[in-house]
Amino acid sequence: MDPSSIIDLILHFDVYLPGIIAVYGFWTYLILFIIIFCETGFVVFPYLPGDSLLFVAGTLAGAGFLNVEILIVTLFAAAVIGDSANYWIGKNVGMKALEKNRFVKRGQLEKTEDYFARYGGLTIVIARFVPFIRTFAPFLAGVGKMNYRWFLGYNILGALLWVLGFVLAGYFLGSLPIVQDNFSLIIYAIIGVSLLAVGSVILGMFRKAQPSPAEEMTEPEKKD
Numbered sequence: 001m002d003p004s005s006i007i008d009l010i011l012h013f014d015v016y017l018p019g020i021i022a023v024y025g026f027w028t029y030l031i032l033f034i035i036i037f038c039e040t041g042f043v044v045f046p047y048l049p050g051d052s053l054l055f056v057a058g059t060l061a062g063a064g065f066l067n068v069e070i071l072i073v074t075l076f077a078a079a080v081i082g083d084s085a086n087y088w089i090g091k092n093v094g095m096k097a098l099e100k101n102r103f104v105k106r107g108q109l110e111k112t113e114d115y116f117a118r119y120g121g122l123t124i125v126i127a128r129f130v131p132f133i134r135t136f137a138p139f140l141a142g143v144g145k146m147n148y149r150w151f152l153g154y155n156i157l158g159a160l161l162w163v164l165g166f167v168l169a170g171y172f173l174g175s176l177p178i179v180q181d182n183f184s185l186i187i188y189a190i191i192g193v194s195l196l197a198v199g200s201v202i203l204g205m206f207r208k209a210q211p212s213p214a215e216e217m218t219e220p221e222k223k224d
Contacts, residue, residue, distance in 0.1 A: 017056050021065050029070060032057060033078040039135065040082030042089075046135035051166055058170025068171055072163055079159035083124070083138040087151055090142025116144035121154040128158035129165075 021028045032053070039048035054075060061068040116123070120141055127137035141151055 015056075017053070018060060018065065021060065028066070029074045032071070033074050036075055036078035037082040037085075040079055040138070041085040043086065043135055043139050046132040050131055050134070051129070054163060054166035055170040055174075058167035059174025060170075061167070062171040062174045068167070072167055075163045075167065076159055079128075079163060080156055083155045083159065084152065086135070086138035087142040087146075087148065087155075090139035091145065092142070094139055094143045116141050116146040120144065120146040121150060124151060124154040125158040125161070128162040 017028075020031065024031065035048055035053065036050070038045045039050050057066060057071055057075070058068070060066050061071050123137055124141060127134040138151070138155070
């Protein structure tokens with residue numbers, strides 16, 4: 001298999017999932033575990049399929065190709081362990097790397113710590129439903145030194161809502177004729193909504209990063 005085919009398989013794993021089940025059988029659960037673990041556990045893999053993969057897997061479970069109980073447990077475990085690994089990477093490696101980075105100011109790190117002390121739990125839960133953000137949120141929670149017990153609780157809650165929501169949606173709705181006839185469109189819609197969520201989050205972050213008119217007026221005074 002050439003490199004381009006491997007990349008296509010990884011990026012569109014949800015599309016190839018039926019064929020993978022036919023070839024690998026029970027080992028498919030391990031493959032799904034690895035995909036979700038990497039997508040949530042390492043900041044270098046935010047492009048891996050998440051929402052659409054869960055929905056497709058749930059649909060195939062509803063069709064009898066996968067056991068829904070084993071599927072849910074597998075994906076839930078992968079999501080929780082992945083976020084936890086990402087948290088510890090951020091806390092032990094990310095913080096040290098950022099502290100040595102001359103482009104990152106100490107004040108920015110302190111703001112990150114303050115943010116996760118106040119809103120970390122809600123962020124971890126909501127981030128589960130936002131591609132890219134769910135990959136970076138646990139890492140930043142580690143950088144922000146969020147209390148791990150609190151992090152783990154919200155990590156479990158978010159993973160449970162995310163996995164149950166998409167897997168059961170596919171399990172119960174995937175067999176409907178209208179869904180089967182427009183399955184590709186539904187997957188693209190899930191991806192589109194996910195990308196829209198990413199765009200809105202990035203736009204919100206960009207707007208917050210812009211100084212307000214009052215701040216711009218007081219900036220010269222601080223320099224004086």
